[in-house]
Amino acid sequence: xxxxxxxxxxxxxxxxxxxxxxxxxxxxxxxxxxxxxxxxxxxxxxxxxxxxxxxxxxxxxxxxxxxxxxxxxxxxxxxxxxxxxxxxxxxxxxxxxxxxxxxxxxxxxxxxxxxxxxxxxxxxxxxxxxxxxxxxxxxxxxxxxxxxxxxxxxxxxxxxxxxxxxxxxxxxxxxxxxxxxxxxxxxxxxxxxxxxxxxxxxxxxxxxxxxxxxxxxxxxxxxxxxxxxxxxxxxxxxxxxxxxxxxxxxxxxxxxxxxxxxxxxxxxxxxxxxxxxxxxxxxxxxxxxxxxxxxxxxxxxxxxxxxxxxxxxxxxxxxxxxxxxxxxxxxxxxxxxxxxxxxxxxxxxxxxxxxxxxxxxxxxxxxxxxxxxxxxxxxxxxxxxxxxxxxxx
Amino acid sequence: xxxxxxxxxxxxxxxxxxxxxxxxxxxxxxxxxxxxxxxxxxxxxxxxxxxxxxxxxxxxxxxxxxxxxxxxxxxxxxxxxxxxxxxxxxxxxxxxxxxxxxxxxxxxxxxxxxxxxxxxxxxxxxxxxxxxxxxxxxxxxxxxxxxxxxxxxxxxxxxxxxxxxxxxxxxxxxxxxxxxxxxxxxxxxxxxxxxxxxxxxxxxxxxxxxxxxxxxxxxxxxxxxxxxxxxxxxxxxxxxxxxxxxxxxxxxxxxx
Ligand SMILES: Cc1ncc(COP(=O)(O)O)c(C=O)c1O
Numbered sequence: 001x002x003x004x005x006x007x008x009x010x011x012x013x014x015x016x017x018x019x020x021x022x023x024x025x026x027x028x029x030x031x032x033x034x035x036x037x038x039x040x041x042x043x044x045x046x047x048x049x050x051x052x053x054x055x056x057x058x059x060x061x062x063x064x065x066x067x068x069x070x071x072x073x074x075x076x077x078x079x080x081x082x083x084x085x086x087x088x089x090x091x092x093x094x095x096x097x098x099x100x101x102x103x104x105x106x107x108x109x110x111x112x113x114x115x116x117x118x119x120x121x122x123x124x125x126x127x128x129x130x131x132x133x134x135x136x137x138x139x140x141x142x143x144x145x146x147x148x149x150x151x152x153x154x155x156x157x158x159x160x161x162x163x164x165x166x167x168x169x170x171x172x173x174x175x176x177x178x179x180x181x182x183x184x185x186x187x188x189x190x191x192x193x194x195x196x197x198x199x200x201x202x203x204x205x206x207x208x209x210x211x212x213x214x215x216x217x218x219x220x221x222x223x224x225x226x227x228x229x230x231x232x233x234x235x236x237x238x239x240x241x242x243x244x245x246x247x248x249x250x251x252x253x254x255x256x257x258x259x260x261x262x263x264x265x266x267x268x269x270x271x272x273x274x275x276x277x278x279x280x281x282x283x284x285x286x287x288x289x290x291x292x293x294x295x296x297x298x299x300x301x302x303x304x305x306x307x308x309x310x311x312x313x314x315x316x317x318x319x320x321x322x323x324x325x326x327x328x329x330x331x332x333x334x335x336x337x338x339x340x341x342x343x344x345x346x347x348x349x350x351x352x353x354x355x356x357x358x359x360x361x362x363x364x365x366x367x368x369x370x371x372x373x374x375x376x377x378x379x380x381x382x383x384x385x386x387x388x389x390x391x392x393x
Numbered sequence: 394x395x396x397x398x399x400x401x402x403x404x405x406x407x408x409x410x411x412x413x414x415x416x417x418x419x420x421x422x423x424x425x426x427x428x429x430x431x432x433x434x435x436x437x438x439x440x441x442x443x444x445x446x447x448x449x450x451x452x453x454x455x456x457x458x459x460x461x462x463x464x465x466x467x468x469x470x471x472x473x474x475x476x477x478x479x480x481x482x483x484x485x486x487x488x489x490x491x492x493x494x495x496x497x498x499x500x501x502x503x504x505x506x507x508x509x510x511x512x513x514x515x516x517x518x519x520x521x522x523x524x525x526x527x528x529x530x531x532x533x534x535x536x537x538x539x540x541x542x543x544x545x546x547x548x549x550x551x552x553x554x555x556x557x558x559x560x561x562x563x564x565x566x567x568x569x570x571x572x573x574x575x576x577x578x579x580x581x582x583x584x585x586x587x588x589x590x591x592x593x594x595x596x597x598x599x600x601x602x603x604x605x606x607x608x609x610x611x612x613x614x615x616x617x618x619x620x621x622x623x624x625x626x627x628x629x630x631x632x633x634x635x636x637x638x639x640x641x642x643x644x645x646x647x648x649x
Contacts, residue, residue: 159450
């Protein structure tokens, strides 16, 4: 990090003055609280007994055969609530509790972060309000209901694109009106400093475990690590421990939607320019006059025009490769993995598998590739059923 | 920068159309507005409330490729004609996108006094301030009821324009009372430096304006005017009379 809260030229705190005291308080509290014994022991116990960590690193034999190298799956889909999102919400809810906050707000796209937030709020007995775009409420109806069942108040957002971008804007507005008692629990490595760092730190356990498990299984490091990118939390989570290991390829997979040249995609790193949205500078999809462009992806969790500042930086540094998978490729990859391994990945995660498929032919037999299985596909059944014709074999 | 006992209306450029928004702005100037804030529509105006966000959306639906340059070109003739300070209020991304050098040079060329950037903290503002200074423009500095006193001192010390004092925490929108703690914040500000103070966010009635101008130099009225303009529809004469009446009303002048 160069300047405070910056990753190269990205990141920072682009927020209204009204939010300054709240963001500053978080910035001061975070490093102090996470150092305390009580925080660390609570976190450790919950990750183990409530989330079910460590998640397995599984050698996928049939997938390995199909690709032509050793493929390992980091099973974040086996976490409680079915995705990596809970690693972050457990950490942040403890932080909120230690800061004495009584009311938790969150934004959600696919609903995984909303569910993970509603879950930890139920666990801690805290009031929970989740903002979700109307379009996402419809296409992720199951998750919308799960949040309600968990006791959260779900507020559908009906302006703009009615997706994650607008849910985030609405959550920030709520925070401005209720800064005193409210903790904003962001779901990805986005937002003003210190959020990208906090979320990355709480997700870094994915990479830490993977590295240790890989060593135990193969005696060495992986050749490559692949993760899908919405805001970038599962990617930063698994990449963080490998950034300094220069031999390890870090591959981020964006949602190519209807194709990178169609204008309907969420490929911020490949098609965006430096921009400022939701409190930080990063790659951002924009029109030629600087309006934020609507993103598109079949997976609600990747449907976001921005991306985390640290990923923006890693791309510019040349440390991370960026690939993409279209809606169709993701759907096909979902079926491919389901039938080869008996694991139904989330549509977000299916983008990472689609990229793995694209690597076939360029990999060596001796390569060891880890795919971050960020979540499971249960929430996507309706979308998958609706597209069954496209994927029918 | 001189602002005294000023009524400062805010309107969104392009709502309902670029030409009609200029009609509305001109009606405000004719009716005695002292300073104008022109909002540049943005797809994701995080610091604005529902009324102004809806106004931004109407403007962008009408003119999707509206640019900051278009706004500056549009309002520039009104600067010349009325000689009153005009500021652009816009999200930082719009400036970042065109580059701060180009932005401030265009403000200078168009005679626009400066920029109000609601999502730019002092800590991130160096590059923007540099070009504002080089072009003789001003960046307004925000202070809110929750800004700690030590921070108020820092903000005021480096201010070269005016202080935009937020009347209540939260986003823009119509509120029914003016927070009395504002008076004491005003004292804290003046103890550092004699810089003009304009109060905004939630100012909507003539009573608000009168009570604000007892201790501050300017009263900013946004959402209330934007809502009235929306009621006036797309008729030029209805817009002129609605805006003119609204400004006279806010100034405490009896209706004609
Ligand atoms: C299963 C899954 N994977 C990935 C993502 C994308 O988020 P991120 O890029 O922050 O990991 C989501 C977001 O909802 C998700 O639910």
